[in-house]
Amino acid sequence: MKISEIFHSIQGEGSLVGVPSVFVRTSGCNLRCVWCDTPYTSWNPEGVEMALSEIVSAVEAYQCGHVVLTGGEPMIAPQTAALTELFHERGWHITIETAGTVHHAVQCDLMSISPKLENSTPHERDGGRWAIMHERLRYQPEVLKKLTGNYEYQLKFVLSSPGDLGEVRKMQEAIGAPAHRVLLMPEGVTRALMAERGVWLAEICKQHGYRFSPRLHIDIWGDKRGV
Numbered sequence: 001m002k003i004s005e006i007f008h009s010i011q012g013e014g015s016l017v018g019v020p021s022v023f024v025r026t027s028g029c030n031l032r033c034v035w036c037d038t039p040y041t042s043w044n045p046e047g048v049e050m051a052l053s054e055i056v057s058a059v060e061a062y063q064c065g066h067v068v069l070t071g072g073e074p075m076i077a078p079q080t081a082a083l084t085e086l087f088h089e090r091g092w093h094i095t096i097e098t099a100g101t102v103h104h105a106v107q108c109d110l111m112s113i114s115p116k117l118e119n120s121t122p123h124e125r126d127g128g129r130w131a132i133m134h135e136r137l138r139y140q141p142e143v144l145k146k147l148t149g150n151y152e153y154q155l156k157f158v159l160s161s162p163g164d165l166g167e168v169r170k171m172q173e174a175i176g177a178p179a180h181r182v183l184l185m186p187e188g189v190t191r192a193l194m195a196e197r198g199v200w201l202a203e204i205c206k207q208h209g210y211r212f213s214p215r216l217h218i219d220i221w222g223d224k225r226g227v
């Protein structure tokens, strides 16, 4: 399995924010978000092939009860289901962070789904050559219904401007998710930009009953790898 990095940190986003967790980051993604904060797993995928037993040993070394399988897009890696079985056998709490475009039977305690909005489409980057594929794949309502129907879940949306709200509401309605399952995060990889966007985002959360999610790892460490 191609792994970009394995590290011990605290969960920075979503309902488990602050929980010490080991992150296993797979390399490779079927999307190309223009603002992707892990381009080393999507635009320029890097990593090393690791056996499942090596991955489990690396996680085990931290003696931590929470493991987060993230990416890239972990749901496209062929051995994801088998890896989650090994995690489950050890009794670890498993979060899978996914964009929600692919469904497989996996072991998962929290499906953390982050459907991508139009603000993610790379219209200009690389001459726009990824834009059509990204637009075609990024929103898969039937997959989202399956994921939310089969697993404990949260829906995390990344907003760049207040105008993104309409798309969030449309997706929420199509999926049939209650507001308390929806978390909104400001797009940005600097503290200053997230603080600025957090002001209008908090108002949206108050109006619609959504939950505001910080990106605590950026608040603490900034835009760095392995945190």
Ligand code: SF4
Residues within 6 Å of the ligand: 029, 030, 031, 032, 033, 035, 036, 037, 038, 039, 041, 042, 071, 072, 073, 099, 116
């Ligand atoms: S889905 Fe995630 S990893 Fe893939 S391009 Fe978008 S932000 Fe990057």
